[in-house]
Amino acid sequence: MMADLPVLALGIALTLPLGAILLAGAHALESASGNRPDRLWSIALVLCLMPVVIALLAPGFASLSPVALHLPAPGEPQAWGEGQTEGVASAAPAAAISSGLVLFVVWSAGALRRATRELRASFSLRAQLRRLPHASEPVRAMASARALKLGIRSAITVRTASAGTAPFLAGLWAPCLALPEGFGSCAGDEAILDHELVHVRRADMRVNALLRALGVLVWFNPFWFALERRRRLAVELACDAAVMRRLEPGRARLYARALLDAVKADSGPPLAVGFGVAYKEALKMRLSYILKPAPKADLRRLAAGLAGACCLIVTAGGAQTALAAGRLTDAPVFSHSVLEGRITSTYGPRSLDLPVPRFHGGLDIAAPLGAPIQAPAGGTIAYAGDNYRGSPNWGHVIVIDHGNGWATLYAHLGDMHVSTGDRVSAGETISEVGMTGLSTGPHVHVEVLENGERRDPAEFLPGLAAYAQSQG
Numbered sequence: 001m002m003a004d005l006p007v008l009a010l011g012i013a014l015t016l017p018l019g020a021i022l023l024a025g026a027h028a029l030e031s032a033s034g035n036r037p038d039r040l041w042s043i044a045l046v047l048c049l050m051p052v053v054i055a056l057l058a059p060g061f062a063s064l065s066p067v068a069l070h071l072p073a074p075g076e077p078q079a080w081g082e083g084q085t086e087g088v089a090s091a092a093p094a095a096a097i098s099s100g101l102v103l104f105v106v107w108s109a110g111a112l113r114r115a116t117r118e119l120r121a122s123f124s125l126r127a128q129l130r131r132l133p134h135a136s137e138p139v140r141a142m143a144s145a146r147a148l149k150l151g152i153r154s155a156i157t158v159r160t161a162s163a164g165t166a167p168f169l170a171g172l173w174a175p176c177l178a179l180p181e182g183f184g185s186c187a188g189d190e191a192i193l194d195h196e197l198v199h200v201r202r203a204d205m206r207v208n209a210l211l212r213a214l215g216v217l218v219w220f221n222p223f224w225f226a227l228e229r230r231r232r233l234a235v236e237l238a239c240d241a242a243v244m245r246r247l248e249p250g251r252a253r254l255y256a257r258a259l260l261d262a263v264k265a266d267s268g269p270p271l272a273v274g275f276g277v278a279y280k281e282a283l284k285m286r287l288s289y290i291l292k293p294a295p296k297a298d299l300r301r302l303a304a305g306l307a308g309a310c311c312l313i314v315t316a317g318g319a320q321t322a323l324a325a326g327r328l329t330d331a332p333v334f335s336h337s338v339l340e341g342r343i344t345s346t347y348g349p350r351s352l353d354l355p356v357p358r359f360h361g362g363l364d365i366a367a368p369l370g371a372p373i374q375a376p377a378g379g380t381i382a383y384a385g386d387n388y389r390g391s392p393n394w395g396h397v398i399v400i401d402h403g404n405g406w407a408t409l410y411a412h413l414g415d416m417h418v419s420t421g422d423r424v425s426a427g428e429t430i431s432e433v434g435m436t437g438l439s440t441g442p443h444v445h446v447e448v449l450e451n452g453e454r455r456d457p458a459e460f461l462p463g464l465a466a467y468a469q470s471q472g
Contacts, residue, residue, distance in 0.1 A: 008052075008055045008056070008104075009103050009104070010051075010055065011051040011052045011053075011054060011055025011056075012051070012052055012055070012107065012217075012218065014051035015048055015049065015051055015052065015218050015221050015223075015224065016220075016221055016223065018047070018048055018050075018051060019048045019221055019222075019223025019224050019226075019227060020223050021309075022044040022047055022048050022223070022227060022309060023044070023223050023226050023227055023230075025044070025308070025309060026040055026041055026044040026227070026230065027230075030234075037234040037237055037238070038231060038234035038235045038237070038238045040234070041227060041230050041231035041234045042207075042231055044227050044231075044309070045211065045224070045227050045228060045231060047309050047310070048218075048221075048223070048224055048227060049214060049217075049218070049224075052217065052218070107220070110219045110220055111216050111217065111219055113219070114215065114216045114219040115216045118212050118213075118215075118216065121269075121270060121271050122271060124269070125170055125269045125271050125272060128269060129159065129170055129171075129176050129178065132159035132160060132161055132178055133159060133160050134157075134158070134159055134160070135158040135159055135160045135179060135183075136160070138184065139158060139160075139179060139183060139184050140158045142184055142190075142193065143156060143158045143177060143179075143193060143197075144156070146190065146193050146194055146197055147197050147200070150194065150197050150198065150201055151201065152197060152200055152201055154174075154175065154200070155174070156175045156176070156177055156197075156200065157171070157174065157175070157176045157177065158176075158177050158178075158179060159176060159177070159178050159179075160178070160179060160180070160181055160183075161178040161179065161180050161181070162180065162181065163180050163181040163182060164180070165178070165180050166180070166274050166275045167179050167180065167183070167192055167193070167196055167274070167275045168196075168269065168272040168273060168274035168275065169196045169199050169200065169204075169205065169272060169273040169274075170205065170269070170271070170272045170273070171205060172205055172206050172209055173206075175200045175205070177196055177197075177200075178272075179193075186258070187254060188254045188255055188257060188258035189258070191243050191247060191251070191254070191255045191258060192255075192258050192275055194242075194243045194246060195239050195240065195242075195243050195275055196273070196275060198239040198242045198243065199235075199239060199273045202235075202238075202239070204235055204273055205273060208232070208271070208273065211228055211231075212271075215228065233282050233285065233286075236282070236286060237285065237286060237289050240255075240286055240289050240290055241289065243255065244290060252290055252291060253291070255290055256287055256290045256291055259275075259283070259286060259287065259290065260283075260287075332377040332378075332379070332402040332403065332404070332406050333377060333426075334376040334377045334426075334460055334461050334462055335376070335377060335426045335427070335462065336374050336375065336376050336377070336426045336427040336462060337374065337376065337461065337462045337463045337464075338365065338373060338374060338376055338410070338444070338446055338461055339365050339367055339371060339372075339373050339374070339433065339444055340367065340371070340463075341365045341366050341367030341371065341433075341443070342365065342366045342367070343363060343364065343365055343366075343458075343464070344364045344365070344366045344443060345360055345363065345364035346360070346363055346458065347360060347361070347362060347363050347454075347456040347457060347458060348360060348456070361447055361454040362409070362411075362445050362446050362447035362448075362454070362457060363445070363446050363447075363456075363457040363458060363464065364443050364444070364445050364446075365443060365444050365446065366441060366442065366443040367433045367442065367443065367444070368433065368442060369414065369432075369433055369434065369435070369442045370414060370432045370433060371432060371433040371442075372429045372431075372432060373410060373413065373429065373430055373431045373432060373433065373444055374427050374428065374429055374430065375400055375408075375424045375425065375426060375427065375428050375430050376408065376426065376461050376462065377400075377402050377408075377426045378402070378423075378424060378425045378426050379400040379401050379402040379403060379407075379408075379423075379424060380400070380401045380421065380422070380423055380424075381398065381399070381400060381401075381418045381419065381420050381421060381422045381423075381424060381430075382399045382400065382401040382407065382420070383397060383398065383399035383420060384397070384398045384399075384416055384418055384419050384420045384422075385397065385420070386436075388411070392437060392438075393437045393438035394411040394412070394437050394438075394445075395411060395412045395413065395434065395435075395436025395437025395438075395439065396411075396412070396413035396414065396416055396431070396434060396436045396437070397409065397410065397411045397413065398410045398413060398416060398418065398430055398431055400424065400430070405450060405451040405452075406448075406449070406450055406451075407448075407449045408446065408447065408448055408449070408457075408461075409445075409446070409447040409449065410430070410431060410444055410445070410446055411437065411444070411445040411447075412434055412435065412436055412437050412439045412443060412444060412445055413431040413432065413433070413434050413436060413444065414431065414432040414433055414434025414435075414436070415431065415432050415434070416430070416431045417429055417430055417431055417432075418430050418431070431444075446461070448460050448461065
């Protein structure tokens, strides 16, 4: 079952306050995460997106014990005759565009704009890499040797960038490493190369691409992008820590000097994973991690913080599921009239002494033979045929299942234009007025059912609602 727009809108909106809370909480817990802060920020990003995931699943949670469409044993529809109440069933104005749909259109426009930017940047990066020449044989051999030491078996393309560019990595499935001219002549170059190769081993480019795609979904949320920015920094810190574990004693300062030199260079294309840093705070944090060993993880403090975040998610998820559960019982949007004609028998107790049940479970509309009968809302044909419930008095019968336990029934039909199992849209012609079954004149008997219980069609179907008010 698909999420409806209000539930999904709530889920997307909840990413804003939740993102702010997670951003502040992750900052407070970063020191408790030890030398793997990237895990903490990745978890924060996943938790930030959970309201959207819950919104997509909330209708399913709310209907774990669904009520199957149950059609009651029919009382016979009343035959049309003289002396009965008459009215007019006319078409209703088209349903107004809901505010939820307006929000969805606005969100879609923003998501399309964000996706276009991401695709343009991706194609630009790909074209830029193709223009770069292949690196020299010694540099490619150096990269291959370091990759084997790190356990990387996949082939890596090595290209040469301009001298003023810091090393950077690109490519989702075929890694492409761009190294500046003259790379390999300095003592710290092997450590820099190891840093970029650790990104390959961790598949950071693929993770970045996934999070950019998710960023299209929450394009309006600045906290999501703040969390992602901190996660990327944490990833660099984790790669620095991996390199430091492989460095010989006393060479940490040499690695820090290489990082300072990279600050002076161009950090590379925005979508690439570059060795350089783009802002001062990142430089300070990375130098601190390189020159001072990271503390051990405070697991108790970290677990307490994550548990608090999960409690927020559960609370938000409960609100979304409750909203979805409440909406499951709502009637579908009946936007089209069934038939234009005279109402010859209303819903409720009968005032005439006829050889039929004393309670009329539907509403009869008289019209000329062959007049088209339309579906008032979209749905699936649950029944189309004769001898409905073992009684020939109904004639030709069509039942439309509109979902969420709601259905409409039409009896005494002429030619039927649909079959059981067909999908129909609102306003689609399903049959024609006839005189089949127990009927003394051309008309259609209409019923509205909610979870098997009959409801007054005049309260739900367009045109009939106005008639019901005039009779009240």
